Amino acid sequence: MTPDDALLEVRDLRAGYGASRVLDGLSFSMGAESVAVVGRNGMGKTTLCDALVGFVRPSGGEVRLAGRRLDGLAPETIAIAGIAYVPQGRRLFPSLTVDEHLSMLARRARGRRWTPDAVYELFPRLAQRRRHGGADLSGGEQQMLAVGRALLLNAPLIVMDEPSEGLAPTIVDVLVDAVHHLVAEGVAVLVVEQNLRAAVRLADRQLVMVSGRIEAEFTGDELLNRPELQRRYLGVGSTAPAGIATGNQHTEGERA
Numbered sequence: 001m002t003p004d005d006a007l008l009e010v011r012d013l014r015a016g017y018g019a020s021r022v023l024d025g026l027s028f029s030m031g032a033e034s035v036a037v038v039g040r041n042g043m044g045k046t047t048l049c050d051a052l053v054g055f056v057r058p059s060g061g062e063v064r065l066a067g068r069r070l071d072g073l074a075p076e077t078i079a080i081a082g083i084a085y086v087p088q089g090r091r092l093f094p095s096l097t098v099d100e101h102l103s104m105l106a107r108r109a110r111g112r113r114w115t116p117d118a119v120y121e122l123f124p125r126l127a128q129r130r131r132h133g134g135a136d137l138s139g140g141e142q143q144m145l146a147v148g149r150a151l152l153l154n155a156p157l158i159v160m161d162e163p164s165e166g167l168a169p170t171i172v173d174v175l176v177d178a179v180h181h182l183v184a185e186g187v188a189v190l191v192v193e194q195n196l197r198a199a200v201r202l203a204d205r206q207l208v209m210v211s212g213r214i215e216a217e218f219t220g221d222e223l224l225n226r227p228e229l230q231r232r233y234l235g236v237g238s239t240a241p242a243g244i245a246t247g248n249q250h251t252e253g254e255r256a
């Protein structure tokens with residue numbers, strides 16, 4: 001991909017917390033496609049997401065969306081400029097209903113592709129639960145709501161941090177279908193994943209993060225079929241079932 005046709009271009013990005021540098025000259029670019037970032041725990045994946053959306057202020061480098069420089073801007077400005085965020089842990093409001101979560105952004109979404117009704121069409125399960133509070137939802141329903149809320153920004157790029165975390169396999173299927181649907185409509189999705197099986201279903205391009213940089217890129221098939229790559233880059237042990245989880249993923253089995 002040349003910078004000319006990149007939707008998102010990240011160049012030499014640096015960021016950290018106080019004196020500790022976490023992102024250390026990270027670069028990649030992507031178009032209107034899905035791309036996964038995988039890597040061991042603590043390599044800086046969440047920090048990358050937070051730096052892209054403005055929750056962590058970069059200390060150097062550039063983030064450009066469709067050519068417009070976004071690094072250093074406030075999170076609200078970056079959201080409106082076109083990067084929506086589905087954060088790790090979903091960050092919903094326990095006392096607000098599904099409807100109330102979505103109606104907060106409904107006015108901005110009016111007349112555009114993604115409205116609350118369109119979100120309910122994508123996730124019929126959410127429509128059935130529309131009057132339930134955030135705290136009453138299963139993990140899968142919460143994740144659908146977090147994705148739905150991000151969609152209402154009608155942004156060209158959605159960043160998702162560990163979307164499959166804690167979800168039952170059937171709900172991961174719903175999520176994978178939704179991401180494919182979005183990409184087919186021209187929305188770009190950048191997804192950070194600990195779960196390699198989920199990562200390769202969500203995206204063909206797999207960027208491997210090591211110590212705050214993108215160290216290598218593989219296709220999903222390459223990563224799934226080459227245990228030595230999994231051991232080297234993802235810390236998947238030789239006794240683990242091939243390609244199930246990177247680092248110390250803890251999940252599955254939650255009620256759908």
Ligand SMILES: Nc1ncnc2c1ncn2[C@@H]1O[C@H](COP(=O)(O)OP(=O)(O)OP(=O)(O)O)[C@@H](O)[C@H]1O
Binds near residue numbers: 020048
């Ligand atoms: N708020 C913070 N203050 C200080 N250090 C932090 C903070 N958040 C993360 N770190 C440190 O930054 C490094 C990268 O963390 P980050 O969460 O970005 O990695 P990650 O690849 O997403 O890991 P994980 O998969 O475990 O969430 C770690 O060493 C972590 O301890």
